[in-house]
Amino acid sequence: MTELPVAQTIANPQPGAVDYPGLDAWRDLPIVQQPTWQDNGVYQAAVSELSSLPPLVFAGEVDVLRERLAAAAEGKAFLLQGGDCAETFEGATADKISARVRTILQMAVVLTYGASLPVIKMGRMAGQFAKPRSSNDETRDGVTLPAYRGDMVNGYEFTPESRGHDANRMVQAYHTSASTLNLIRAFTQGGFADLRLVHHWNKGFTANPAHSRYESLAREIDRAVKFMDACGADFDALKRVEFFASHEALILDYERALARIDSRTGLPYGTSGHFLWIGERTRQLDGAHVDFLSRVRNPIGVKLGPSSTAEDALRLIDKLDPQREPGRLTFITRMGAGNIREKLPQLVEKVTASGAKVLWVTDPMHGNTVTSPNGYKTRNFDDVIDEVRGFFEVHHSLGTFPGGLHVEMTGDDVAECLGGADPIDQHAFLDRYESVCDPRLNHMQSLEMAFLVAGSLGKR
Numbered sequence: 001m002t003e004l005p006v007a008q009t010i011a012n013p014q015p016g017a018v019d020y021p022g023l024d025a026w027r028d029l030p031i032v033q034q035p036t037w038q039d040n041g042v043y044q045a046a047v048s049e050l051s052s053l054p055p056l057v058f059a060g061e062v063d064v065l066r067e068r069l070a071a072a073a074e075g076k077a078f079l080l081q082g083g084d085c086a087e088t089f090e091g092a093t094a095d096k097i098s099a100r101v102r103t104i105l106q107m108a109v110v111l112t113y114g115a116s117l118p119v120i121k122m123g124r125m126a127g128q129f130a131k132p133r134s135s136n137d138e139t140r141d142g143v144t145l146p147a148y149r150g151d152m153v154n155g156y157e158f159t160p161e162s163r164g165h166d167a168n169r170m171v172q173a174y175h176t177s178a179s180t181l182n183l184i185r186a187f188t189q190g191g192f193a194d195l196r197l198v199h200h201w202n203k204g205f206t207a208n209p210a211h212s213r214y215e216s217l218a219r220e221i222d223r224a225v226k227f228m229d230a231c232g233a234d235f236d237a238l239k240r241v242e243f244f245a246s247h248e249a250l251i252l253d254y255e256r257a258l259a260r261i262d263s264r265t266g267l268p269y270g271t272s273g274h275f276l277w278i279g280e281r282t283r284q285l286d287g288a289h290v291d292f293l294s295r296v297r298n299p300i301g302v303k304l305g306p307s308s309t310a311e312d313a314l315r316l317i318d319k320l321d322p323q324r325e326p327g328r329l330t331f332i333t334r335m336g337a338g339n340i341r342e343k344l345p346q347l348v349e350k351v352t353a354s355g356a357k358v359l360w361v362t363d364p365m366h367g368n369t370v371t372s373p374n375g376y377k378t379r380n381f382d383d384v385i386d387e388v389r390g391f392f393e394v395h396h397s398l399g400t401f402p403g404g405l406h407v408e409m410t411g412d413d414v415a416e417c418l419g420g421a422d423p424i425d426q427h428a429f430l431d432r433y434e435s436v437c438d439p440r441l442n443h444m445q446s447l448e449m450a451f452l453v454a455g456s457l458g459k460r
């Protein structure tokens, strides 16, 4: 595994948090990638406030998601999970949120057709405000300051004030998540998700001559929609879609403060998002993150990078899903295009042989990060697609189900990843690179990925 920054101290049990046996056990375990809050008084007030605020998501919705993911683990649904590497407070505008939701809905329509399966739609949204970093510091022009760790922890601006770890930011992350979720719920329940509308947007994609190779698939989808119409399909019923929120559960002060006891079952749920995942840098078997997430009822994801062994995967299953509960555990592999065909088979084989039923999802972004010649963190579209293809190939050859796609994407016309049919080159980065952390597929690259993946799914 990657070299990990040293553990930092966390203030003692949080004032105001709900009481439930074991929810604070993580405090005695090794923990990495946590902030060093600069003011203890502010910290105490922030977690106390978070503990008293309403949950962002409801336990019943979380249970529905678990059922949907259980179907995906059985090959009866496909997960599409996408959004920013790092959401920002400033970026939580109606335009940017709607563009992202719209792009995910557009991708989902294409994938639904390609897979002939329901697609579970999930944003890396409404909570994706904290980042693990390779280095604790960043140096610019001889000045060294703490690394940017996401808007929940510090500011991106390169000044000592901004880079200090401010616990008040957790409260702002909560409120920004609440307003983001509010808009997502309005869009996905209020008519914006109408299948005919989303299909109409997709026509814009294939109208671009650079995307002519996707025309025949687009025509097939068009015929399918017309066929549904002719059969009298109830399009009004297709105006609303389920949409789930997810993020990396990194800052345990925040996650702990938002744990709530479900009044129906008396069990603890993380209410900061429907689906919470453990990152590649925080998946230590005896570490704090695995312990805390083992104790909440949400469906949990774990990122598995190229150093993951089958033994790691089996032990994670034992810790996070001891009951082997359908939909509880998702492995999000992020091996890199050059590794996936070699490394993934042994994991899938051993996990399958153990009898565990996890959902396998590919994150084709994080194993394919490179630096462009002009110095930007980027990814080649072809590498990203190659990892997705490798993921499908491995699962097809083992007879297991490639259950989903996890991508860093945006609905905006940014230039952060190289390539695509209407190619982005590195010079475009100078004007259109907006990410504060990892490079995202832009709107067109995201749709192109959906068309390519739909093609592969259709061949199954």
Ligand SMILES: O=C[C@H](O)[C@H](O)COP(=O)(O)O
Pocket (backbone or CB within 6 Å): 085, 131, 132, 133, 134, 135, 437, 438
């Ligand atoms: O999003 C993932 C990580 O936070 C990110 O890849 C780390 O990037 P770094 O290596 O620039 O710290």
Ligand SMILES: C=C(OP(=O)(O)O)C(=O)O
Pocket (backbone or CB within 6 Å): 085, 132, 248, 278, 279, 280, 281, 303, 334, 366, 438
């Ligand atoms: C930090 C991330 O990924 P990973 O944990 O796989 O490196 C991420 O998803 O942005």
Ligand SMILES: [Mn+2]
Pocket (backbone or CB within 6 Å): 085, 086, 366, 408, 437, 438
């Ligand atoms: Mn990232």
